[in-house]
Amino acid sequence: MKRKLLIAVPLLCVVGVTAWMFRPKRESQGEAFVSERAAPVLSGIAQVRQQVGVLHYGERVEVLSKRNEYTKVRTPTGAVGWVEAHQLMEPALWQRSIKLLEQVRNMPVQARGRTKVSTNLRVLPGRTEPRLYQFARNVPVEIVGRGVAEWVQSADEKDSSNDAETKKEDWFLVRGIASRPPGESSARVSVATTTTEPGDQTVPIAGWVIARFIELDLPDPVREGASSANIRPVAWFELNRAPDPS
Incomplete structure (x- = not known):
């Protein structure tokens, strides 16, 4: 019985270490935020690829890896794909x-x-x-x-x-x-x-x-006054309004 235990315990340890070494790893290099109105998410960076989604301004993504001018990301919905690096901000x-x-x-x-x-x-x-x-x-x-x-x-x-x-x-x-x-x-x-x-x-x-x-977008009174006086307005503030007697 003791001999069987002496064999089984090391064997279980080896199996456990092997399973830990080959466990699925969640690679991550941080996060980023979309800086474009619309950023297409691509299936790959080869010439033959498909658009698998689209991200929008302000969305947070998880950065998985970077290659040349592209960044591999995980979107808020869990989808994984590639976006152009310049469409993201740190x-x-x-x-x-x-x-x-x-x-x-x-x-x-x-x-x-x-x-x-x-x-x-x-x-x-x-x-x-x-x-x-x-x-x-x-x-x-x-x-x-x-x-x-x-x-x-x-x-x-x-x-x-x-x-x-x-x-x-x-x-x-x-x-x-x-x-x-x-x-x-x-x-x-x-x-x-x-x-x-x-x-x-x-x-x-x-x-x-x-x-x-x-x-x-000059207000009409400012535009008319600037045109007649040959000036270029850079700012204006409305101080008060007066009724037109006519």
């Missing part, structure tokens, strides 16, 4: 975006406008600063601050300007919305505001954009 940058939104939440509106073209939203003024999001064309924004940064060439800015003499450029600190298709939840609280498409849900967002990419 947790530290996500936290900076949240803090920036809190800072500007109660700042007074200096002006309102709309994006002229697809416009990158950055965490600080400057074309090389980390990107938080990209507004589509004709998206409404509220301007709450202004800044100046050095002009540098950037691959992800659609800019036809070739003025080499330009050393600095103006930037706007704006509040806007990151839209999501109907029925999609978000890591932030949605707000009721203008959306880019009927039925879209919206998520508040804030950051810096190049000033000349914004077309100001």
